[in-house]
Amino acid sequence: MRRRTLIRSAVGLPISVLFLWLALRGADLGEAVRLIRGADPRLIGLAAAVLMFGIWLRAVRWRILLNPLGATTLPQSFSALTIGYLANNALPARLGEIVRVIILHRDAGIPRAGSLGTIVVERLFDVLTLLLLLGVAAIASGWENPWAGAFGLAGIGAVGGLAVTYTIAARAVAPPAWLKRLWQPWQARLPNRVVEVGAGFLAGFANVASAGAVARVLLLSIASWTFEASVYFLVMWAMDIKTGGMWMATLVSSLSNLAGVIPAGPANLGPFEYFAKETLLGFAVSAEVAVAFAVAAHLLIIVPPSVIGGLLLLRGGFRAHNEATGA
Numbered sequence: 001m002r003r004r005t006l007i008r009s010a011v012g013l014p015i016s017v018l019f020l021w022l023a024l025r026g027a028d029l030g031e032a033v034r035l036i037r038g039a040d041p042r043l044i045g046l047a048a049a050v051l052m053f054g055i056w057l058r059a060v061r062w063r064i065l066l067n068p069l070g071a072t073t074l075p076q077s078f079s080a081l082t083i084g085y086l087a088n089n090a091l092p093a094r095l096g097e098i099v100r101v102i103i104l105h106r107d108a109g110i111p112r113a114g115s116l117g118t119i120v121v122e123r124l125f126d127v128l129t130l131l132l133l134l135g136v137a138a139i140a141s142g143w144e145n146p147w148a149g150a151f152g153l154a155g156i157g158a159v160g161g162l163a164v165t166y167t168i169a170a171r172a173v174a175p176p177a178w179l180k181r182l183w184q185p186w187q188a189r190l191p192n193r194v195v196e197v198g199a200g201f202l203a204g205f206a207n208v209a210s211a212g213a214v215a216r217v218l219l220l221s222i223a224s225w226t227f228e229a230s231v232y233f234l235v236m237w238a239m240d241i242k243t244g245g246m247w248m249a250t251l252v253s254s255l256s257n258l259a260g261v262i263p264a265g266p267a268n269l270g271p272f273e274y275f276a277k278e279t280l281l282g283f284a285v286s287a288e289v290a291v292a293f294a295v296a297a298h299l300l301i302i303v304p305p306s307v308i309g310g311l312l313l314l315r316g317g318f319r320a321h322n323e324a325t326g327a
Contacts, residue, residue, distance in 0.1 A: 012092050012265040019270030023277050027287040035292035043238035047231045048148040048304045054227030055305055061220040065118040072108045080310045086309030089267040089302050129221040131158035133320030134254035145282045229253040235297045244283040252279045274300050
């Protein structure tokens with residue numbers, strides 16, 4: 001494990017503990033546990049199915065970004081993605097992104113550095129989409145929070161970000177001659193891995209160079225995150241929380257996932273609970289209900305993809321063993 005990863009791991013644990021303390025303080029934890037136990041299991045099961053469909057849409061989107069690097073199947077991209085989620089939920093420093101690159105290379109032969117570059121593009125679309133949804137939900141929900149206006153402006157900024165993304169994508173496919181001349185001397189001096197990651201980054205942009213391609217990736221991004229917001233909405237209904245509706249669920253989804261930039265421990269433990277709780281408190285929900293929802297929603301986001309990722313990892317391990325032994 002590299003020194004930077006070790007440092008982030010050491011920093012991440014106390015950050016998680018701090019945010020968990022902030023999230024749980026002032027709430028009757030016994031009452032929160034009782035509320036979690038009383039959740040409707042049918043709606044929780046439906047929420048898990050909706051979550052996995054949203055992840056399947058992300059696998060479709062990743063496959064589109066990977067196309068310039070080589071042929072992949074949807075099962076291959078889905079398998080690598082869910083195994084990556086399992087690793088992110090168990091390991092520090094978002095090492096799951098590295099794990100899914102390794103799994104995809106094993107299964108489809110896609111260059112590791114290149115696929116890592118496409119993940120950078122993928123994350124860019126995720127952040128812009130979440131900011132857009134956050135801005136719309138903050139304005140439409142009537143959320144009583146002093147930051148609501150700022151979040152609305154962030155949504156407008158996300159639209160500008162999408163325009164910049166499209167411009168970069170178009171330039172990446174056919175860069176001007178002067179830029180090629182400027183880049184060539186530097187390319188020879190850089191380590192091969194850096195050049196390969198940069199090529200993968202540009203390859204991901206190459207597939208969104210047209211307005212139609214940007215629209216496809218953007219629509220898949222919006223759809224997948226809307227399905228995740230629907231997961232939170234179903235958890236709310238399962239726990240008989242009828243305040244806020246889908247707009248509140250979208251706020252929780254956007255804020256909790258954007259909080260992933262905080263260098264916390266595995267699975268974004270702590271920041272997720274804190275921002276989910278604080279969002280619900282803005283809709284006049286009690287602290288106990290807010291904590292119960294935050295814990296239940298996070299467990300639901302973690303467990304299904306981790307279980308499926310674990311099963312796919314075992315299946316891939318058995319397959320690799322059989323191929324190696326000629327069985």
